[in-house]
Amino acid sequence: MDLSTKYLGLQLKHPLIAGASPLPDDLDKVRGLEDGGIAAITMYSLFEEQITQNLIGSEAHIGAYENSFSEAASYFPEVDLLERGLEAYLEQLRRVKEAVSIPVIGSLNGTREGEWVYYASFIEEAGADALELNLYFLATDFDVTAAEIEDRCVSIVAQVKDRIEIPLTVKLSPFFTALPHFAKRLSHAGADGLVLFNRFYQPDIDTDELDVRPALDLSHSPELRLRLRWLAMLSGQLPVDLSVSGGVHTGLDLAKSIMAGADSVQMVSALLMNGPQKIGQVLKELTHWMEDKEYSSLEELRGCLNYQHCPDPEALERANYMRVLKSFRTIPSHRKD
Numbered sequence: 001m002d003l004s005t006k007y008l009g010l011q012l013k014h015p016l017i018a019g020a021s022p023l024p025d026d027l028d029k030v031r032g033l034e035d036g037g038i039a040a041i042t043m044y045s046l047f048e049e050q051i052t053q054n055l056i057g058s059e060a061h062i063g064a065y066e067n068s069f070s071e072a073a074s075y076f077p078e079v080d081l082l083e084r085g086l087e088a089y090l091e092q093l094r095r096v097k098e099a100v101s102i103p104v105i106g107s108l109n110g111t112r113e114g115e116w117v118y119y120a121s122f123i124e125e126a127g128a129d130a131l132e133l134n135l136y137f138l139a140t141d142f143d144v145t146a147a148e149i150e151d152r153c154v155s156i157v158a159q160v161k162d163r164i165e166i167p168l169t170v171k172l173s174p175f176f177t178a179l180p181h182f183a184k185r186l187s188h189a190g191a192d193g194l195v196l197f198n199r200f201y202q203p204d205i206d207t208d209e210l211d212v213r214p215a216l217d218l219s220h221s222p223e224l225r226l227r228l229r230w231l232a233m234l235s236g237q238l239p240v241d242l243s244v245s246g247g248v249h250t251g252l253d254l255a256k257s258i259m260a261g262a263d264s265v266q267m268v269s270a271l272l273m274n275g276p277q278k279i280g281q282v283l284k285e286l287t288h289w290m291e292d293k294e295y296s297s298l299e300e301l302r303g304c305l306n307y308q309h310c311p312d313p314e315a316l317e318r319a320n321y322m323r324v325l326k327s328f329r330t331i332p333s334h335r336k337d
């Protein structure tokens with residue numbers, strides 16, 4: 001069965017890649033992923049906050065160059081690159097690259113305009129085959145409009161793109177009011193790919209301690225549906241590769257993602273829960289399903305149920321919302337026995 005695919009110009013033996021996670025922090029786990037058959041590995045993110053903190057730490061040094069940050073690339077390594085955190089990230093990226101022969105995707109995570117975008121080029125120099133830019137953002141300011149947030153994201157993408165030669169993919173949140181239009185703007189700004197979606201970690205309220213607690217739950221397959229809808233909407237409409245992240249746990253999840261238009265499929269929770277043996281398992285499930293349905297390659301499958309090819313595109317739209325709500329009858333009454 002031909003499962004090969006192209007994502008961000010990278011030739012992959014199949015679409016399943018390890019999404020950004022702590023796994024690349026341990027080289028044994030990295031080798032385990034490659035031995036388990038993963039097609040590519042995404043590094044955990046280097047965060048804007050990590051970079052900015054280091055830059056503030058070396059304020060005295062930077063002060064002299066305050067208005068000349070555009071020439072930063074030439075003196076940046078002297079500024080602070082040896083700080084732990086930053087250098088550790090780049091060093092680990094180099095080690096991961098050396099440890100495996102599959103593509104390694106770097107990850108940069110930030111939302112405000114600033115000098116941190118320069119680190120895209122350091123990630124490239126450290127050997128990343130592509131860069132994933134995670135625009136994780138929570139709009140909490142009552143005076144900042146959606147248009148301002150989108151403008152800022154577009155500007156960051158353009159700035160990062162300007163600094164690298166490797167392909168750039170942008171990991172998005174599902175909470176943009178006009179996603180297709182925003183996606184088009186990102187593509188014009190230079191994004192070669194989009195990753196749908198970031199998974200937000202919702203804090204919980206601790207009713208004993210009367211406090212807000214961070215909570216990180218791993219995902220489940222139903223979370224994939226939000227991604228499937230938007231993959232299907234964007235697929236085939238923009239000159240970008242599409243990747244899905246969130247809720248991929250089985251071979252059928254993989255098949256659905258490809259049918260909705262994904263060029264690659266990312267997995268994190270399932271790998272953290274089950275280890276690298278999960279990779280072979282889901283690929284086997286995908287292959288069996290494709291054989292059963294008489295598909296001979298992934299290409300035949302890709303996008304066959306996207307918005308353009310779906311026999312009933314309304315199923316992806318508002319009309320279906322009404323139909324689903326109207327068709328719901330009653331929950332069977334609780335039995336007393």
Ligand SMILES: Cc1cc2nc3c(=O)[nH]c(=O)nc-3n(C[C@H](O)[C@H](O)[C@H](O)COP(=O)(O)O)c2cc1C
Nearest residue numbers: 019020021044045134199219245246247267268269
């Ligand atoms: C422990 C953990 C760490 C993560 N670290 C990052 C990260 O550094 N950067 C990033 O973009 N996403 C990160 N993610 C999000 C994942 O890449 C992924 O988008 C999310 O878990 C949804 O995919 P899944 O359903 O396969 O888990 C992390 C997720 C987990 C569970």
